[in-house]
Amino acid sequence: MDLVATVLLVEDDPSVREGLGLALRRQGHEVRAAGTGEEGVEKLRESRPDIVVLDIMLPGIDGFETCRRMRTHAEVPIIMLTARGDDFDVVAGLEAGADDYVVKPVEPRVLEARIRAVLRRTVAEPSSVERHGSLLIDRAGLQVLKNDVKVALTPTELKLLLELSRTPGRVLTRQQILEAVWEHDYLGDSRLVDACVQRLRAKIEDVPSDPGHIHTVRGFGYRFGPR
Amino acid sequence: MRSLLRGLRPRLMAAFLLLTLLGAVGAAGASYATARTLLLEDAQDGFMNPLVSDVRDYADRLTVPPAQQDLDDFATYLRGSAVVLYEDLRSRNGPDPSFIPAEMREMLKTSRTTLWQRRTDLTDPYVVVGIPLLRADGTPTGVEVWALQYLRGPQTAIDSFSTAAWVGVSLVLPLALGLALFTARGVLRPVRRLGAAARALGSGRLDTRVDERGSDELADLARTFNRAAEQLEASQAASRRFVADVSHELRTPLTAMNAVTGVLDEDADTLPPDTAVAARLVSAETRKLTRLVNDLMEISRFDEGRNLLELDDWDIGTAVRDTLAARGWATSVEASLPEGVVARVDRRRLDVIVANLVGNALKHGGVPVRVTVRPGTIEVADHGPGISPESLPHLFDRFYKADTARSRSEGSGLGLAIAWENARLHGGTIEAANAPWGGAVFTLRLPS
Numbered sequence: 001m002d003l004v005a006t007v008l009l010v011e012d013d014p015s016v017r018e019g020l021g022l023a024l025r026r027q028g029h030e031v032r033a034a035g036t037g038e039e040g041v042e043k044l045r046e047s048r049p050d051i052v053v054l055d056i057m058l059p060g061i062d063g064f065e066t067c068r069r070m071r072t073h074a075e076v077p078i079i080m081l082t083a084r085g086d087d088f089d090v091v092a093g094l095e096a097g098a099d100d101y102v103v104k105p106v107e108p109r110v111l112e113a114r115i116r117a118v119l120r121r122t123v124a125e126p127s128s129v130e131r132h133g134s135l136l137i138d139r140a141g142l143q144v145l146k147n148d149v150k151v152a153l154t155p156t157e158l159k160l161l162l163e164l165s166r167t168p169g170r171v172l173t174r175q176q177i178l179e180a181v182w183e184h185d186y187l188g189d190s191r192l193v194d195a196c197v198q199r200l201r202a203k204i205e206d207v208p209s210d211p212g213h214i215h216t217v218r219g220f221g222y223r224f225g226p227r
Numbered sequence: 228m229r230s231l232l233r234g235l236r237p238r239l240m241a242a243f244l245l246l247t248l249l250g251a252v253g254a255a256g257a258s259y260a261t262a263r264t265l266l267l268e269d270a271q272d273g274f275m276n277p278l279v280s281d282v283r284d285y286a287d288r289l290t291v292p293p294a295q296q297d298l299d300d301f302a303t304y305l306r307g308s309a310v311v312l313y314e315d316l317r318s319r320n321g322p323d324p325s326f327i328p329a330e331m332r333e334m335l336k337t338s339r340t341t342l343w344q345r346r347t348d349l350t351d352p353y354v355v356v357g358i359p360l361l362r363a364d365g366t367p368t369g370v371e372v373w374a375l376q377y378l379r380g381p382q383t384a385i386d387s388f389s390t391a392a393w394v395g396v397s398l399v400l401p402l403a404l405g406l407a408l409f410t411a412r413g414v415l416r417p418v419r420r421l422g423a424a425a426r427a428l429g430s431g432r433l434d435t436r437v438d439e440r441g442s443d444e445l446a447d448l449a450r451t452f453n454r455a456a457e458q459l460e461a462s463q464a465a466s467r468r469f470v471a472d473v474s475h476e477l478r479t480p481l482t483a484m485n486a487v488t489g490v491l492d493e494d495a496d497t498l499p500p501d502t503a504v505a506a507r508l509v510s511a512e513t514r515k516l517t518r519l520v521n522d523l524m525e526i527s528r529f530d531e532g533r534n535l536l537e538l539d540d541w542d543i544g545t546a547v548r549d550t551l552a553a554r555g556w557a558t559s560v561e562a563s564l565p566e567g568v569v570a571r572v573d574r575r576r577l578d579v580i581v582a583n584l585v586g587n588a589l590k591h592g593g594v595p596v597r598v599t600v601r602p603g604t605i606e607v608a609d610h611g612p613g614i615s616p617e618s619l620p621h622l623f624d625r626f627y628k629a630d631t632a633r634s635r636s637e638g639s640g641l642g643l644a645i646a647w648e649n650a651r652l653h654g655g656t657i658e659a660a661n662a663p664w665g666g667a668v669f670t671l672r673l674p675s
Contacts (some may be wrong), residue, residue: 013479014484015479016479016482016483016486018482018483019485019487020483020486022486022490023486023490026493061651081482083475083478083479103521104479105478105482105485105517105520105521106482106485106486107485107517108485108488109489110488138334182501210537
């Protein structure tokens with residue numbers, strides 16, 4: 001129980017809320033529960049959780065909108081619960097800013113593994129500060145500055161950037177990135193990587209559609225470094 | 228030959244030909260007969276009428292009974308075109324009376340009218356005319372005038388007419404044949420299209436429709452076909468939607484139940500024995516139900532065409548090794564996984580296929596289970612009892628269970644169906660067969 005966290009669980013179905021809450025508590029987590037998206041956003045502000053587990057199908061504002069609103073307040077990791085396993089849901093959820101997703105009916109072991117992976121994402125390293133053009137990556141202080149202004153990155157985005165910039169010029173496959181950042185031991189969903197790269201580019205690139213740091217290598221993966 | 232005539236096209240053509248032949252022959256025949264009669268009568272009249280009036284003119288001058296000289300004079304008056312007979316006498320000029328048929332001669336003895344007969348017993352057709360000479364009171368005098376006229380001219384005209392009729396018929400026949408072909412095509416093309424569409428519909432392509440323009444019976448049929456296809460498609464979509472909806476509705480309660488199965492398992496040891504058994508049962512069955520619902524959702528996505536391929540180049544040997552390792556089968560399954568066999572596949576779907584085939588072999592086949600990777604194929608062979616011939620065609624059917632004794636297996640009953648759908652999504656196939664050594668062999672073939 002080394003990774004004990006405060007989990008905000010946003011789920012409209014009382015049974016699922018109670019069941020998942022019980023399972024999470026048994027893992028040692030502290031659980032805050034919310035029945036609607038609005039309540040979830042409210043509780044996020046109050047309780048500053050370490051991680052959010054967010055259902056997509058919610059009454060009132062849906063999971064995507066809730067995710068977007070939460071992102072404007074905090075860089076907290078968000079794991080989506082998608083009921084349909086629909087490709088549309090997954091893509092839309094990732095675009096709304098989710099870090100990872102699990103498909104209902106979810107195995108508690110799977111959810112726990114994902115939570116732990118997300119929480120483990122940011123570990124400080126005794127390393128020097130690196131400069132890549134206008135970008136400054138501080139591995140010890142776990143922060144990124146662009147033109148000397150701190151960039152607000154989610155833990156997943158930060159870990160992705162640290163992973164990519166560790167070996168500038170080398171191509172990392174999506175699978176390698178998934179294993180390193182998401183700890184998906186095998187066969188993860190490469191769309192997680194693509195969605196996170198998009199969000200990261202939006203924050204660190206001057207022109208996200210014409211990236212200067214993170215380059216797509218068609219058919220393989222991504223490469224960090226100058227053009 | 229019978230099968231040749233069974234088609235609509237030969238039947239239509241035969242009907243057209245027959246109809247044309249009958250029509251043409253009928254028309255030609257009727258006009259031939261009419262023309263022939265008219266021509267012959269004309270020729271006959273042209274010969275007979277002057278003769279008859281000459282005979283009447285002369286009748287008063289003739290003394291009855293006539294002498295030889297009287298007969299000769301009469302014949303001369305008739306310009307020698309006829310022979311005049313009286314009992315055994317005959318005029319010296321005029322044609323030899325041998326041409327006169329005996330029965331006509333007999334009939335004329337009592338006749339008060341001119342007799343004639345068209346005859347064809349010589350090379351050319353001819354007409355024989357017999358005119359009795361009557362007294363003023365209308366009784367026969369016994370004097371007879373006989374003449375014959377060949378009908379060579381009219382016959383030539385009639386012959387050329389009949390030739391023209393035959394030529395006409397033979398010219399019309401190819402035309403009729405062409406018309407028959409054209410009509411047959413007009414009928415057959417929509418019929419063929421309907422046939423192809425029905426076959427497509429039967430093979431599961433329910434979005435098949437045919438061109439329904441037009442207002443004839445075939446267009447009606449096409450419209451009926453389209454309505455039927457629409458209804459079929461709608462009812463299939465409804466039943467698929469139903470499965471998807473049911474699975475979806477089951478997900479939320481299953482998520483709640485699933486979340487607490489771990490709690491049940493962990494605490495079962497501390498519960499009273501009966502409660503512990505119940506808790507473990509509920510927990511295990513919940514997990515099975517979860518697997519079933521997940522598989523149903525997956526099948527629904529295939530049915531609705533919502534599953535997409537994410538293709539990439541992968542080393543197949545490595546991919547299969549990863550699949551086996553991830554399921555803890557690395558030691559229980561023999562594998563021949565050469566390096567360097569690269570194929571363009573959806574890695575996750577390939578994993579599902581291989582996992583389902585190997586899982587099936589371990590469950591229903593017998594050890595050793597062997598996986599062999601070759602370029603383009605992945606083979607999963609077991610050493611079990613093999614598959615019965617009646618089961619072979621149904622192995623990939625949903626919920627098909629080859630072993631009826633086992634009412635419910637561990638799997639969802641959808642594993643092989645899902646593997647098959649995944650192979651199909653790749654444009655590949657899975658074949659099931661029995662190996663010479665008795666076990667079952669499943670072969671996944673991927674397009675190169």
